[in-house]
Amino acid sequence: MNEAPIPAPPIEAERWFNTDRPLALDMFRGKVVVLHAFQMLCPGCVAHAVPQARRLHEIAKGLDDLVVLGLHTVFEHHAAMTPVSLEAFLHEYGLKMPVAVDRPSPDGPVPLTMAAYGFKGTPSTVVIDRAGRIVHLTFGAEDDLVLGLVLGSLLNRKVRDEP
Amino acid sequence: MNEAPIPAPPIEAERWFNTDRPLALDMFRGKVVVLHAFQMLCPGCVAHAVPQARRLHEIAKGLDDLVVLGLHTVFEHHAAMTPVSLEAFLHEYGLKMPVAVDRPSPDGPVPLTMAAYGFKGTPSTVVIDRAGRIVHLTFGAEDDLVLGLVLGSLLNRKVRDEP
């Protein structure tokens, strides 16, 4: 990307799963973060992005400095994808990474974090560098090889690169 | 199967989707019926049985006498798989066949139709012959070739076979 990286907006979470306290991106400064935005009833998410995030979370356990977070960004069928339904989904699909429930907007169907990042839909995959900047953002299925290349490159870059 | 076929129990439906009136197996006497029992948050259903049912429903449009019905048999995570959630699921996954919501039991987590058929879990696939008898019942992923062979055989058999 030749554009100047922009700071990753904070995660506005209504609640969190798979963590005993609320998280924030600031806590992971100095690490590389992958933020997987999905909806539990999005077929493309279930077929590709959710399994990718699950495998990446497994791989990250053996790596230094890589963090994988989920973000449930409901922008349609709100009554069908409540946190109660999400909790069962996470259990059935074996997702163990922390997952934030994007906070609904008072002004429309698109929740707050999704709006701040400008996601076009789900799945969306965001890579955030050690300095907290968005360096990669994909809407739709992201190729495993490409995602690995981006992350490998960042994991080997020191914070001294920060401007 | 060498066992004597047993009559298919009636579908006890709380409500139906994709049909403007409640259905009953009796209406399809003289036809071959495939009953696909699933749960919307069952990964094995979403990965294999639901797409199989969708394709079979497409194929059935071009055949005489083959009917495909869905049955949402919630026996776990009841609060997560309500009819409201199911409606969004059917829309997102493009399921157009009639789908019954299995009626909850007052006595436990297993709904009434599921109990009557004795399903071990989801997905379960039932083939019912022209005389209304269960002739094939699979728990788990059913091979497309095998299911096709069973159905092809039945579709070519006349009702005169009925006892």
Added chain:
Amino acid sequence: MNEAPIPAPPIEAERWFNTDRPLALDMFRGKVVVLHAFQMLCPGCVAHAVPQARRLHEIAKGLDDLVVLGLHTVFEHHAAMTPVSLEAFLHEYGLKMPVAVDRPSPDGPVPLTMAAYGFKGTPSTVVIDRAGRIVHLTFGAEDDLVLGLVLGSLLNRKVRDEP
């Protein structure tokens, strides 16, 4: 198919694998035969049709009156797909059904059986009924459900249907 079924041309084999004597379609009169025409270096064959034939051959062991035969119809890269190479291919891919090597034509690249059947390419799947007639012929990937339906229907039909 509304067209009148035509008699299946004989298999013109240069040699056979997985059988201790040459076979002929006439030997299987009274049975249903699936003839899978493939080339070992055809990606669509290797990805779909060859595994389908292997599974169907497994299933046929438990059925009466279903025969699965392979036909190696080389019409391109002749020097690359010799019987020696085919033998290794059958071993590596675990194909146990009888496989005929289609006899080369003195007049062009298309071998004799392929020409007699009029195949457009590989893979091609032919279903031959108990009376030795072609009742189904597909060029390209054949859906497992559809193939199963066709076979199930034929297996349940008696030879008295023969004209």
Added chain:
Amino acid sequence: MNEAPIPAPPIEAERWFNTDRPLALDMFRGKVVVLHAFQMLCPGCVAHAVPQARRLHEIAKGLDDLVVLGLHTVFEHHAAMTPVSLEAFLHEYGLKMPVAVDRPSPDGPVPLTMAAYGFKGTPSTVVIDRAGRIVHLTFGAEDDLVLGLVLGSLLNRKVRDEP
């Protein structure tokens, strides 16, 4: 890997495809090289490693300093996997990267480059760093995410790391 990286042995090629002159690893010093060892009749290669190499070669066109090479290491069925057969395979499977034919050994079935690298079989994937050292070697299917991570990390490392 905590072991000291060892220098990658030279490629002993009987001939090359997809290049108009013989290549050598020394030519790529300063770049990262992926060496995909395969056999054209190895089902695991055809199902996973060959498509992975093809996609990686496509991705590498847009990257600086990444080179993808194939190595056809025939250690069984030698008469079935000649260069003539390989040429048709490369055409049918759309492989455009340079591919070396590993030089047969006078002493046994395992060819010279395969022996020098100590491959256990096919597919084997080798990653060679900018200094010409083996830093990653996998026998069997290599996960796309893991391979991408390894390559991304190396592509971002400068040659000054060389001892």
